[in-house]
Amino acid sequence: MTKVLVVDDEPNILLSLEFLMQQAGFDVTTAEDGETALQRISEIEPNLVLLDISLPGISGFDVLEHLRKDERFTRLPVIMLTAHGREVEKEKGMALGADDYITKPFSTQALVQKVRNLLQE
Structure with missing residues (x-):
């Protein structure tokens, strides 16, 4: 079964x-x-991570950066989730290696579709 990790402090x-x-x-x-x-x-x-940017302690950006430096997880699909839709944050997330970026609130169907597309299910 495909494993998804959901990371959010809310x-x-x-x-x-x-x-x-x-x-x-x-x-x-x-x-x-x-x-x-x-x-x-x-x-x-996991096969994919849904990762909020605003987290207590280390941020979603830091988590992503850590993953991309670890050989085991350089190709792990990561979708960033954020309440901040500013272009600069999106660019930072993509530059750090995010596979996609979704702004809250989001369409649940669109999110499931993005997850399936990244997993090619």
């Missing part, structure tokens, strides 16, 4: 994304901060 968003991804047929794990996200990625080696 409990309601975390729950709704977890439910959405489970409904789409994915095996979902969650993390509420960057440090936990990095631990879970090493433990479960």
